[in-house]
Amino acid sequence: MATLEIRDLHVTVEADNAEKEILKGVDLTVKQGETHAIMGPNGSGKSTLAYSLAGHPKYTITGGSVTLDGEDVLEMSVDERARAGLFLAMQYPVEVPGVSVSNFLRTSATAVRGEAPKLRTWVKEVKEAMERLNMDPSFAERNVNEGFSGGEKKRHEILQLELLKPKVAILDETDSGLDVDALRIVSEGVNRVRETGEVGTLLITHYTRILRYIKPDYVHVFSAGRIVESGGAELADKLENEGYEAYTKGGASE
Amino acid sequence: MAEAQNIPVGSTTAGQIAVAAESTVATRMSAPPSFDVADFPVPHGREEEWRFTPLERLRGLHDGTAAATGDGVKVTVEAPAGVVVETVGRDDARLGKAGTPVDRVAAQAYSAFEKAGVVTVPKETVLTEPIRIAVHGEGGIAYGHQVIELGAFAEAVVVIDHTGDAVLAANVDYVLGDGAKLTVVSVQDWDDKAVHVGQHNALIGRDAGFKSFVVTFGGDLVRLHPRVAYAGTGGEAELFGLYFTDAGQHQEHRLLVDHNTPHCKSNVAYKGALQGDDAHAVWIGDVLIEAKAEGTDTYEMNRNLVLTDGARVDSVPNLEIETGEIVGAGHASATGRFDDEQLFYLMARGIPEHEARRLVVRGFFAELVQQIGVDDIEERLLVKIDEELEATV
Ligand SMILES: Nc1ncnc2c1ncn2[C@@H]1O[C@H](COP(=O)(O)OP(=O)(O)OP(=O)(O)O)[C@@H](O)[C@H]1O
Numbered sequence: 296m297a298t299l300e301i302r303d304l305h306v307t308v309e310a311d312n313a314e315k316e317i318l319k320g321v322d323l324t325v326k327q328g329e330t331h332a333i334m335g336p337n338g339s340g341k342s343t344l345a346y347s348l349a350g351h352p353k354y355t356i357t358g359g360s361v362t363l364d365g366e367d368v369l370e371m372s373v374d375e376r377a378r379a380g381l382f383l384a385m386q387y388p389v390e391v392p393g394v395s396v397s398n399f400l401r402t403s404a405t406a407v408r409g410e411a412p413k414l415r416t417w418v419k420e421v422k423e424a425m426e427r428l429n430m431d432p433s434f435a436e437r438n439v440n441e442g443f444s445g446g447e448k449k450r451h452e453i454l455q456l457e458l459l460k461p462k463v464a465i466l467d468e469t470d471s472g473l474d475v476d477a478l479r480i481v482s483e484g485v486n487r488v489r490e491t492g493e494v495g496t497l498l499i500t501h502y503t504r505i506l507r508y509i510k511p512d513y514v515h516v517f518s519a520g521r522i523v524e525s526g527g528a529e530l531a532d533k534l535e536n537e538g539y540e541a542y543t544k545g546g547a548s549e
Numbered sequence: 550m551a552e553a554q555n556i557p558v559g560s561t562t563a564g565q566i567a568v569a570a571e572s573t574v575a576t577r578m579s580a581p582p583s584f585d586v587a588d589f590p591v592p593h594g595r596e597e598e599w600r601f602t603p604l605e606r607l608r609g610l611h612d613g614t615a616a617a618t619g620d621g622v623k624v625t626v627e628a629p630a631g632v633v634v635e636t637v638g639r640d641d642a643r644l645g646k647a648g649t650p651v652d653r654v655a656a657q658a659y660s661a662f663e664k665a666g667v668v669t670v671p672k673e674t675v676l677t678e679p680i681r682i683a684v685h686g687e688g689g690i691a692y693g694h695q696v697i698e699l700g701a702f703a704e705a706v707v708v709i710d711h712t713g714d715a716v717l718a719a720n721v722d723y724v725l726g727d728g729a730k731l732t733v734v735s736v737q738d739w740d741d742k743a744v745h746v747g748q749h750n751a752l753i754g755r756d757a758g759f760k761s762f763v764v765t766f767g768g769d770l771v772r773l774h775p776r777v778a779y780a781g782t783g784g785e786a787e788l789f790g791l792y793f794t795d796a797g798q799h800q801e802h803r804l805l806v807d808h809n810t811p812h813c814k815s816n817v818a819y820k821g822a823l824q825g826d827d828a829h830a831v832w833i834g835d836v837l838i839e840a841k842a843e844g845t846d847t848y849e850m851n852r853n854l855v856l857t858d859g860a861r862v863d864s865v866p867n868l869e870i871e872t873g874e875i876v877g878a879g880h881a882s883a884t885g886r887f888d889d890e891q892l893f894y895l896m897a898r899g900i901p902e903h904e905a906r907r908l909v910v911r912g913f914f915a916e917l918v919q920q921i922g923v924d925d926i927e928e929r930l931l932v933k934i935d936e937e938l939e940a941t942v
């Protein structure tokens with residue numbers, strides 16, 4: 296069973312020529328089949344955690360460890376992490392000029408699966424996955440994320456999630472910028488992947504809204520660069536009613 | 550790339566649509582067209598047509614100090630049966646019919662060449678194999694002139710391949726008879742030190758079709774000036790270009806389409822990738838729709854992909870319309886960059902770095918490459934693009 300283990304993770308970014316510590320000792324274990332929601336106020340470091348796990352060059356790991364099934368993730372390059380089974384659905388997906396969605400998806404699937412998918416089944420697979428996410432077939436010919444609306448970008452991320460079938464999926468604010476219909480469609484996509492039981496999900500969100508569609512097994516409150524409280528789904532209800540104030544004003548901050 | 554998505558540093562993109570009684574395209578030149586170099590003052594660099602070009606790297610082509618040496622370029626022509634290949638003297642009546650030099654170096658080339666090449670495809674001759682003209686630089690200084698003439702309803706593909714090292718100023722005339730179809734691929738695959746300046750004039754006959762691919766990879770400085778005018782109605786010009794500008798290279802493509810005849814079409818699409826310090830690409834796209842050219846249909850676009858910091862693009866489309874009685878006229882120019890965030894995104898989907906760059910650049914050029922229709926050239930371009938990319942990382 297695939298397991299992602301994050302131990303005492305410390306991460307800095309360079310800001311104004313000084314190293315600024317953003318993550319201050321994160322501990323978390325995500326097992327295949329589990330869904331963990333990470334909730335926290337703006338600027339608490341949720342995206343930093345997501346990017347650090349994926350290996351974004353802007354973030355420097357200054358301490359701690361991350362392993363996937365015992366393998367040292369921090370030693371891997373960005374593409375190696377993806378091939379090892381990590382997937383990050385980004386809060387702000389990037390536009391890539393000159394590369395069509397269909398070419399991108401196929402190149403990516405070839406890299407992650409280790410061999411080129413058979414063309415005929417592949418075309419069908421992509422077409423069906425797009426239909427399920429209510430994406431117009433014309434998206435396949437457009438350049439990656441170029442001119443996509445916020446909601447279209449998020450669907451495109453979930454399309455990749457469905458096609459790449461990772462061991463651990465990190466979804467960074469996949470719910471933000473979605474209207475209710477889009478939220479439902481995207482959540483159904485995530486649930487299809489979850490129902491296989493083969494993915495561990497780290498669902499990063501600011502709002503409890505998405506948790507009505509995607510039921511977490513665990514909820515963690517993130518504040519000032521670390522997890523300050525963990526619990527079951529009921530913790531989300533508490534946050535819904537009380538907000539983050541207790542955490543931001545209390546002893547959790549530096 | 551999104552329209553007019555410009556990079557603030559290292560790039561300029563200007564564009565204008567002018568509705569003018571008097572052509573600024575013509576008046577922007579510092580002297581009227583002429584075959585005689587003496588009619589052009591030596592440029593000092595601030596002239597509109599020279600302001601982007603580093604004159605000191607022209608190796609004397611612009612100021613009369615570059616004397617032809619014996620070992621300039623070696624030209625070999627390989628043509629299928631039915632094609633007439635000649636080398637002629639300066640007084641041959643077929644030279645200079647497609648257009649007149651518009652700047653000092655083009656006039657210098659015209660004033661200095663000793664022998665010219667003339668390739669004729671007789672009327673109604675339809676070739677199934679390309680004509681190949683190899684221009685190989687042998688290290689010296691050379692001036693040249695080449696004419697490619699298609700009789701009425703002739704059809705041909707011509708590949709002009711520039712390799713080696715030279716300082717070359719040479720013009721090319723394409724003369725298309727009525728209903729003729731000519732595809733030209735001019736490849737500038739020079740060694741690093743080469744300097745190549747030339748004016749390419751196409752004169753398109755009634756209902757004739759001219760399709761040109763200008764592909765520039767090499768050289769220290771390449772400055773080409775493709776120009777099109779129409780000799781009859783119904784003519785069609787497709788001007789495509791690809792360039793891959795590396796560290797230190799200056800690659801300049803200046804185009805002019807002169808819609809001087811009613812009911813003609815033009816479509817211009819140039820794409821360039823740049824990488825490395827002081828890579829400099831210049832694209833000037835002038836389209837002039839003269840008052841008499843009603844029924845004109847034209848579109849021009851230039852796209853640039855900047856792969857690394859330190860590269861610079863100047864892209865200036867300029868559409869000038871003297872009549873409102875046209876089918877369509879448009880232009881677009883955009884410069885985008887392939888940056889670390891894009892690289893991260895692709896790599897986060899399992900795609901290795903080298904493959905990611907290749908994906909972006911090949912994708913960017915693909916639509917143009919596929920239209921060339923000459924297999925070995927298409928294949929060579931893709932290989933070339935990969936080599937250029939290897940060189941960076
Ligand atoms: N590249 C960077 N350079 C400078 N500061 C950064 C950088 N990335 C993150 N930060 C800072 O780190 C802190 C955490 O940012 P992060 O994006 O991880 O927060 P978040 O919890 O995802 O917030 P949100 O809910 O708004 O998405 C913020 O103060 C942010 O300004």
Ligand SMILES: [Mg+2]
Nearest residue numbers: 341342386468
């Ligand atoms: Mg965030």
